[in-house]
Amino acid sequence: xxxxxxMEGPVTLSEExxxxxNCTYTxxxxxxxxxxxxxxxxxxxxxxxxxxxxxxxxxxxFEATYRKETTSFHLEKGSVQVSDSAVYFCALTRNQAxxxxxxxxxxxxxxxx
Amino acid sequence: xxxxTQTPKFQVLKTGQSMTLQCAQDMNHEYMSWxxxxxxxxxxxxxxxxGAGITDQGEVPNGYNVSRSTTEDFPLRLxxxxxxxxxxxxxxxxxxxxxxxxxxxxxTRLTVT
Numbered sequence: 001x002x003x004x005x006x007m008e009g010p011v012t013l014s015e016e017x018x019x020x021x022n023c024t025y026t027x028x029x030x031x032x033x034x035x036x037x038x039x040x041x042x043x044x045x046x047x048x049x050x051x052x053x054x055x056x057x058x059x060x061x062f063e064a065t066y067r068k069e070t071t072s073f074h075l076e077k078g079s080v081q082v083s084d085s086a087v088y089f090c091a092l093t094r095n096q097a098x099x100x101x102x103x104x105x106x107x108x109x110x111x112x113x
Numbered sequence: 114x115x116x117x118t119q120t121p122k123f124q125v126l127k128t129g130q131s132m133t134l135q136c137a138q139d140m141n142h143e144y145m146s147w148x149x150x151x152x153x154x155x156x157x158x159x160x161x162x163x164g165a166g167i168t169d170q171g172e173v174p175n176g177y178n179v180s181r182s183t184t185e186d187f188p189l190r191l192x193x194x195x196x197x198x199x200x201x202x203x204x205x206x207x208x209x210x211x212x213x214x215x216x217x218x219x220x221t222r223l224t225v226t
Contacts, residue, residue, distance in 0.1 A: 004155075043117070043203055043217030044156070089155060100146070100171070101215065103155040 002027040006090050006104035013080050013111050021075040021107045023064075023090035031092040033057075033066050033073040034101065038087040047075075047088070080111045115139050117218035119204050125224045126194040134189040134221050136204030142216070143209040145187040149173065149200040150220070156203065162187055163209055194225045 007022040025031065032051040036044040048057030050066035050073065057064050062077045073090060090104040120135045138145065146161035148171075158171030162181040176198060178190040187206075191198060201222050205215040 041219075043219045044205075044215075045217070046214045049214070100158060100161060101156075103148075103157075105153055105155040 002031070002092060002094065002102050004090050004092055004102055004104035006088075006107050008107070009087075010108040010110055013109070015082055015111055015113050016079045017111075019075070019077040019080045019084075019109065021088055021090075021109070023073045023075065023104060025071050025073065025090075025092050027071075027092055027094060029094055030068075031094045033064070034091045034093075035062070035064055035073070035075050036089045036091060036103075038089065038106070040086070044089065080109070082111050082113050085109055085111045117204055117206050117216050119202075119218035119221050121221060122219070123222050125226065126191075127226055128194060128196060130194050131190070131192050132194065134191075134202055134204075134223070136187045136189065136218060137185050138187075138204075138206040138216070139185065140206060140216065141184060142206035143184070144215075145181065145204065145206045146171070146215075147177070147179065147187070147189045148203045148205065149198075150203060151200050159189065159202075191223075194223075196225045199223060199225045 003026045034049045035047040037047045038044045048059045050057040053068035055066045064075045087106045089106045091101045117138045143164045147159040148156040150156045157173045160179040162168045201220050203220050204218040207215040
């Protein structure tokens with residue numbers, strides 16, 4: 001079945017460091033890919049998405065490129081801030097409406113000043 | 114818009130008790146779903162609905178019932194709580210067609226003793 005694998009956390013960085021969180025997926029066909037973020041005590045929010053191969057999703061300085069050849073969707077940010085501390089979830093769906101998400105286990109990011 | 118609301122925020126149950134987790138949205142979204150979040154497991158889909166009167170099972174439906182009598186509400190019922198149902202429960206909603214973004218509620222933390 002479909003699945004998403006994320007790098008294990010926690011990831012601990014200093015402010016202004018470069019961030020990469022790896023995400024790979026297994027799915028038939030052409031899934032849509034997402035990164036969701038969960039701030040402490042809150043629900044999940046969509047951070048960015050890509051719906052076809054080679055698409056780049058971007059938001060708030062975060063980027064991820066849909067690489068079908070490597071089945072990957074790694075999240076990157078050039079300079080993290082303390083306010084980026086959160087749990088990040090990679091997810092996919094084969095549903096055109098973006099529903100029925102399959103999530104990775106989540107990666108906790110902690111940024112210190 | 115209040116978005117997606119969930120009640121209660123916290124609940125403690127004894128094994129065998131029943132309860133209903135409430136979820137409501139005011140965005141006229143057709144699609145609603147319930148996830149549970151467990152440490153190291155990410156989010157897993159319990160049940161979902163594509164419209165009033167239509168529900169279906171997700172990845173982990175056992176022990177849970179749902180119904181969808183209105184567009185706005187999607188309650189999750191635990192008929193006989195078990196310690197394995199200790200988790201954080203999230204409700205989400207979205208448009209069915211070409212939306213890709215799901216909106217999550219703040220979650221309900223349930224402990225079954």
